[in-house]
Amino acid sequence: MRGANALYESHRLILPGIRDRATATCQGCRYYALILGREENKPACLATLNLYLTGERRVPVQLRAEDFIWLAGKEILARAVQKARQGSQACGLYCRKE
Numbered sequence: 001m002r003g004a005n006a007l008y009e010s011h012r013l014i015l016p017g018i019r020d021r022a023t024a025t026c027q028g029c030r031y032y033a034l035i036l037g038r039e040e041n042k043p044a045c046l047a048t049l050n051l052y053l054t055g056e057r058r059v060p061v062q063l064r065a066e067d068f069i070w071l072a073g074k075e076i077l078a079r080a081v082q083k084a085r086q087g088s089q090a091c092g093l094y095c096r097k098e
């Protein structure tokens with residue numbers, strides 16, 4: 001029956017507040033931070049650390065890779081770098097920067 005309605009495919013209902021979430025990217029998220037390495041800098045998602053996710057510590061704009069490794073280890077650092085997706089749609093934990 002979907003094909004019978006000519007307007008169905010071309011019209012979408014967007015609820016209030018949903019548009020911001022749908023167009024949000026990691027770069028606008030409060031958990032997005034730049035990790036400073038020895039040779040290169042990479043964006044990472046600090047929501048992978050409970051310390052930042054719970055608000056126990058303020059999310060910094062940038063963090064040295066050694067400090068991150070000291071806090072959580074190399075595996076978590078790799079996961080945090082992999083999770084932050086530059087330019088693509090934000091995840092469900094998205095929280096707009098203030």
Ligand code: SF4
Pocket residue numbers: 025026027029030031032044045046047083084085089090091092093094095
């Ligand atoms: S992965 Fe989610 S929580 Fe992490 S920076 Fe992107 S939107 Fe924010």
